[in-house]
Amino acid sequence: MIRTRFRKGPVTRPIALVILFVILIALCFSSIAIGTRNVSWQEILGALQGQMNTMGEAAVTMRLPRTVLAVVAGSALGLSGALMQSVTRNPLADPGILGVNIGAAFFVVIGLAWFGINQLQSYVWLAILGAGITAIFVYFISSLGLGRPTPLKFALAGAATSAALSSFTVAVVLPRNDIAGGANSWQMGGVGGATFDSIQLVLPFLLIGFLMSAVVAKKLNSLALGDDVAAGLGENVAWTRGIAWLSAVLLCGATTAICGPIGFVGLVIPHLCRLLVGVDNRWLLVFSALGGACLLLIADITGRIISRPSELSVGVVTAFIGAPFFIWIVRRQRVKEL
């Protein structure tokens, strides 16, 4: 058929999608089964049916919400990164590198330290507000000076902003012994403390973010050809860009509110997915969401295994995976505008 020939990616995309989905299910299962305590099959099945009679079943029941959170947060971060890379046409764009999740974290820490806020409900709003303000701030700085915001200006403005905000955050937390413990463990970025209640709280934000990204996916394909071409193809460039940004900010802000800042998922996953399925955003966004969920599950499981009987936060593990990957991207010869 001509149709498939015109629009094909490097691999057959529906098949890849099914495979990725199967991997995700397998990882979810591993996440429930693997941990500091070894559990038997019966205990897993029992816990899934809501029983909590043995220690094993109790452990599995504890692992359920963190597994769900890893899936939700991972997919939100992966999607957020893919959106940011598309909007800025910048291969290095990522909620972490553009400073957006540091901004979210900064606001939450200020709320903790100065306004005595300790309700998760307020965290969410603070984090989204922080992510939004940082995103606008970075966008504003990078459009200063001559010409339009270039990928390079974006990355520089984001790096500078996130460096500044991290030091502000440290400055706010350091003199406060009373909140230092909580703030530090939260800033590490993790899914360990998840409860279904906390997930439920951010779910509406994430759902809106997912929905908005579905709306702009096709439009981002035009935007990828440059603003002028996109306008020529009848796209409202400013509008599309705004919705995509807002969606990315919602996804990353809400995730940061419950998990703390988790870096590199949004950077690594869209790149891998692009190698796998090509540059069509309608596929890329779906794959980035699934891939992000897989990566965060892997990171969480790894964190549980390598430092038994204690645990390593996913934020730390993703940084270990992400940092070498970042160098690899920068060293790749074909790094240029997306």
Add this chain to the structure above:
Amino acid sequence: MTLKHQLILDNLTAGYRDKTILKNINIDISPGQITSIIGANACGKSTLLRTMSRLLTPYKGQVLLDGKSIHNAPTRQLAQTLGLLPQSPIAPEGITVGDLVSRGRHPHHGLMSRWSKTDDEAVAKALETTKTTELLDREVDELSGGQRQRVWIAMALAQETDILLLDEPTTFLDVAHQIEVLDLLVELNQSRGTTIVLVLHDLNLASRYSDQLIAMQQGQIFASGTPELVVTEDIIHTVFGLHSHIISDPISGAPMVLPIGRHKRVTSP
């Protein structure tokens, strides 16, 4: 044959920020013809094309497509009539020719509509017209400059608009590829009746390949009409500040400019 679309520039004044570049531009673009905008560097050629293609909103005046201002029209609907190829567009890394050309179908799709047989046909035809069918699965990055330009034109063709605006489609191409691109535009104009407006640097190619010329000088239209009317020694001198001798192009019969510089002359001035 459908009724040709009318593109009229009505008393346009436009520019960037506080710098006015175009002043009181009035012109009707001839439907079904090839019109080239010529003029010295920084005379406002590209600005005129950008305003015409709604990339730039004018301070004053309007661009009328079939009597309606394009700057107020729904942009997707407009994109079904008015196609645009900016100067040296950049393709995303790793995109295939097929994918790029398919994206030209964007204005014909809503949020939910699916890829149809009509889309396939439009893309196939665009590839065929630009002789890029065999490049289908190649990545745009690995193509030569001439091939890449043809692929971008194919994308604009897949859009199937009755009017096509191109900003210097021949920049960075060697002479053979320039001719190839211009021949392609003529074929398009003849076979589909597409109205084509382009900015061209090369005067002689503009003269040879255009039905109409618009000569601009300092943001205003100095002369417009057929190449025979516009390409004269006086006008070329005013517009480019260049002395020249005009002969008839032995290949096409269009007027041809022989520039007269200070050196390399057989006869002394």
